[in-house]
Amino acid sequence: MGALKGLLGVVVGLLTAVLGTVVGVLAAVVWLLGAILCVTILLLPLGIPVIRLANRLFGLAGQLMHLP
Numbered sequence: 001m002g003a004l005k006g007l008l009g010v011v012v013g014l015l016t017a018v019l020g021t022v023v024g025v026l027a028a029v030v031w032l033l034g035a036i037l038c039v040t041i042l043l044l045p046l047g048i049p050v051i052r053l054a055n056r057l058f059g060l061a062g063q064l065m066h067l068p
Contacts, residue, residue, distance in 0.1 A: 013066075020064030027057030 031054035037047030 016064050017066070020061045020066075023057055023064060024061035027054045027061055030054040030057060 031051060034047045034050030034054055037043040037050055039047075
């Protein structure tokens, strides 16, 4: 029973690491979109919240990958 719990822990750890990587890539794309929006002066009010959203996604990705 202990071996099964250990194996389940490893599988869950790998899945959260993969999910964290996917969220990190998504955050990078969202951040790039926000930066492009900020470069165009007229769309600056849209770009700043998008960059804030990307920063939150980066934080979530770090938590999922168990980074300190």
